[in-house]
């Protein structure tokens with residue numbers, strides 16, 4: 001159904017806490033000596049982002065499936081594709097039920113699960129307020145998507161299509177010839193512009209994860225908070241040509257890249273894949289500015 005949780009490594013948990021709690025406005029739901037479990041105000045599950053002290057980059061991603069039965073079904077299809085799976089037991093991740101763990105073709109660890117403790121949104125489900133009155137910092141409502149690096153983009157795309165029913169909404173290709181190289185793929189599984197994306201690069205690396213904000217005004221407000229807190233900004237605010245989302249990219253104190261994202265179009269099962277050619281990479285990423293800082297293509301964690 002969606003990216004439900006993401007575990008990332010940070011070099012210093014206290015610095016990370018200032019960034020994710022004070023600047024982004026995530027709430028701490030559980031704390032261990034070297035781990036912080038966080039959720040955003042409009043999320044109903046127990047947690048979405050888990051920060052672990054030691055290193056940088058991605059530890060694992062968790063995608064929630066719609067039905068308990070989907071787990072056995074996807075397990076078979078992942079194995080048929082040629083990837084090895086292992087069972088994950090209830091409680092291995094606090095508040096999360098049984099699931100499947102797989103090293104996807106790009107080398108990242110992905111977990112599929114159905115059950116996770118329901119802990120309600122910050123405004124509740126009965127006559128909810130539009131937003132919590134005392135939001136902190138940006139006040140991010142929800143985790144949205146992630147973009148990962150992969151050496152073999154066609155293989156990653158094929159895995160997510162054939163084993164997990166994702167579809168490519170947009171692709172970046174070297175050119176329009178028959179033997180063009182696939183350089184990136186943005187894939188959806190419900191109605192977002194993308195739930196996961198891959199661009200060419202070193203296996204196992206993280207490009208960014210994103211939070212969904214309401215609209216362009218919320219992006220502007222986020223930019224002001226990032227400046228107040230002296231957060232390092234990659235680029236933006238701008239609008240992506242690819243996905244048509246409003247965006248700012250910025251870095252946490254460990255150097256992991258985050259994004260605030262708004263807008264974008266809806267996708268459907270019959271959505272026709274949009275193609276961008278490599279010579280239009282700059283407007284694909286930054287439609288208005290058309291100048292993308294080098295770090296966007298060279299810095300990963």
Ligand SMILES: [Fe+2]
Nearest residue numbers: 147210259261
């Ligand atoms: Fe993104």
